[in-house]
Amino acid sequence: MPSHLSADRPAAQPPGRGSVDALISQTRRLKGDVDAVRRDCEEEGSDDPRERWQRALYDLALHQLNDLDEHLAQLRDGPLPTAAAPEPSVPPQSSLLSRVGSAEWNLLTDEASWSGELYRILGRDPAAPPLTLDELPSLVVDEDRPKLTTMVTNCLVDARPIDGEFRIARRGGDVRTVHMMGEPVLDTDGSTASMWAVLRDVSELRRSQRVVSETRDSLHDRQEAARNEHRLAVELQEAVLPPWRGSLRLPHRGPRILDLASHHLPASTHTLIGGDWYDTLELTDGETLLSVGDLTGQGVGVTSSMTMLLGAVRGMAMAGAQPGQLMAWLNQLLDATVQPALGSAVCCRYRPATRTLVWAQAGHPAPMLFRDGTGRVLNTPDGVLLGATSGAVYGQAEETLEVGDLLLLHTDGLVPGHTGSAAANLLLGLAPRLTGTAEDCVRTVVQELGDSEREDNACVLVARVMS
Numbered sequence: 141m142p143s144h145l146s147a148d149r150p151a152a153q154p155p156g157r158g159s160v161d162a163l164i165s166q167t168r169r170l171k172g173d174v175d176a177v178r179r180d181c182e183e184e185g186s187d188d189p190r191e192r193w194q195r196a197l198y199d200l201a202l203h204q205l206n207d208l209d210e211h212l213a214q215l216r217d218g219p220l221p222t223a224a225a226p227e228p229s230v231p232p233q234s235s236l237l238s239r240v241g242s243a244e245w246n247l248l249t250d251e252a253s254w255s256g257e258l259y260r261i262l263g264r265d266p267a268a269p270p271l272t273l274d275e276l277p278s279l280v281v282d283e284d285r286p287k288l289t290t291m292v293t294n295c296l297v298d299a300r301p302i303d304g305e306f307r308i309a310r311r312g313g314d315v316r317t318v319h320m321m322g323e324p325v326l327d328t329d330g331s332t333a334s335m336w337a338v339l340r341d342v343s344e345l346r347r348s349q350r351v352v353s354e355t356r357d358s359l360h361d362r363q364e365a366a367r368n369e370h371r372l373a374v375e376l377q378e379a380v381l382p383p384w385r386g387s388l389r390l391p392h393r394g395p396r397i398l399d400l401a402s403h404h405l406p407a408s409t410h411t412l413i414g415g416d417w418y419d420t421l422e423l424t425d426g427e428t429l430l431s432v433g434d435l436t437g438q439g440v441g442v443t444s445s446m447t448m449l450l451g452a453v454r455g456m457a458m459a460g461a462q463p464g465q466l467m468a469w470l471n472q473l474l475d476a477t478v479q480p481a482l483g484s485a486v487c488c489r490y491r492p493a494t495r496t497l498v499w500a501q502a503g504h505p506a507p508m509l510f511r512d513g514t515g516r517v518l519n520t521p522d523g524v525l526l527g528a529t530s531g532a533v534y535g536q537a538e539e540t541l542e543v544g545d546l547l548l549l550h551t552d553g554l555v556p557g558h559t560g561s562a563a564a565n566l567l568l569g570l571a572p573r574l575t576g577t578a579e580d581c582v583r584t585v586v587q588e589l590g591d592s593e594r595e596d597n598a599c600v601l602v603a604r605v606m607s
Contacts, residue, residue: 160212161216164209167208167209171205171206174198175202178198204345207345240257240338240339240340241258241338241339242254242255242258242337242339243255243258243336244325244334244335244336245273245334246334247333252270252273258270258339261316262308262310263308263310263311263314273292273335276288279308280309281306281308284307288306288320295322296324299326301322302320302323303321305342316343318340320337320338321339322337323335396606397492398490398604399577400578400601400602401577401582402418402420402602403582403586403600404416404597404599405594405597405600407553407595416434416598417432417434417449418432418549419431419454421458426493427489427492428489428490430489430547430549430603432486432504433449433551434484434599436483449474452470453470453485453487462489463489463499463536464500464535464536467485467500467502467526471502471526471532484502484552485526486499486500486501486502486505486506486549487500488547495541495542496538498537499539500534500536501520501534502526502532504552505550505551505563506518507548507549508549508564508567508568509546510546510547510548510571511544513571515567515568515570515571515574517564518539519537521536521537541605543605546574546581546602546605548574548581548601550567550600550601551597551600552596552598553594553598554589554598554599555589556589556593556594567585578602581602582602585602586600
């Protein structure tokens with residue numbers, strides 16, 4: 141086969157063997173580096189869409205580097221002669237591309253010349269004569285024959301380069317995808333004398349690219365589903381729950397007795413709303429309900445459970461249930477649901493006539509009382525985790541408050557990296573700064589703790605006694 145690309149273009153000189161060997165060495169080093177990163181970053185067998193997509197990209201990169209290695213070796217060693225062509229076989233699974241095959245079709249003599257690699261790519265017997273341009277479409281699947289015909293016609297008639305793909309049907313029904321690139325070879329008067337082409341099997345390359353595309357689409361679908369679930373959870377929360385931040389206004393019929401503010405701090409690593417909640421409600425007897433808590437889980441399911449729970453708490457409180465009894469009934473309610481939920485809560489009733497706080501808890505941090513620049517955690521009554529014990533009995537405690545006192549209720553996780561007494565001590569250390577309005581105090585807490593990386597959602601509710 142002639143080595144020129146066209147009659148008016150001189151043949152390119154082959155690169156030096158040493159320079160190609162250097163490229164091969166660089167390619168193999170890069171393959172080793174990519175493979176090492178792949179092993180360090182991947183968890184084999186994971187069903188996570190992002191990890192499947194990453195694994196597919198790593199596989200594609202490694203396959204392409206393997207092919208680059210093979211093609212550089214072929215460039216160094218030169219093409220195999222037709223007589224040395226191996227028996228037709230399917231390209232190795234470890235390689236995306238077979239060796240590049242080449243062909244030239246002489247339009248004046250109707251002769252064809254194929255390299256040995258092309259016989260293997262097209263699955264032809266190397267002892268058989270090469271197919272002419274008229275015979276070549278017989279290998280192509282019916283749907284792709286018009287595409288091949290158009291490419292060849294444009295090349296021969298309009299001198300357009302060929303650059304396209306089509307599928308061929310090999311022996312045994314094996315269908316492969318072939319990429320063909322070619323140009324016309326012109327004679328001295330500018331007429332097309334022959335056409336040359338290089339062909340390669342890109343079946344495994346296209347398969348790997350489809351895997352990358354499919355895993356990317358799966359990841360996008362999952363992310364979109366998460367966004368939709370988050371949006372639905374937000375809409376449900378906004379329709380039923382108190383606002384996540386800022387001051388809370390109760391429909392007072394008389395003098396303002398409590399200054400209220402709250403804030404929700406989302407988790408750093410979660411995109412869905414979690415099960416943390418707070419609530420305030422002015423009761424018919426003039427008392428005020430204050431509550432915070434959390435349920436296990438996140439998203440629409442836990443938001444629905446939270447809505448049910450808040451409705452139950454409000455209803456039982458409006459019916460006159462005291463915090464200890466309310467906790468017991470709430471525990472029975474959670475146990476009786478189709479999918480029992482596990483959670484924790486603290487429930488308070490504030491009696492303005494005597495400035496008395498009556499409260500109970502279930503596996504939840506106790507309220508904090510700040511007075512005159514110092515703070516303390518209220519003594520804890522008996523309680524268990526909600527949903528953990530059927531028929532549980534909850535104790536309740538009372539605390540007499542004074543004008544200017546500040547109550548702080550919060551869920552677990554407010555202080556990232558700290559729980560129990562360690563978290564309480566950090567919050568109590570803010571006492572000298574919690575001297576302004578309820579909203580000022582919430583802002584202080586958020587500024588101190590809100591920028592930290594947190595693994596879970598958290599809520600804080602502050603109430604200052606006004607009269």
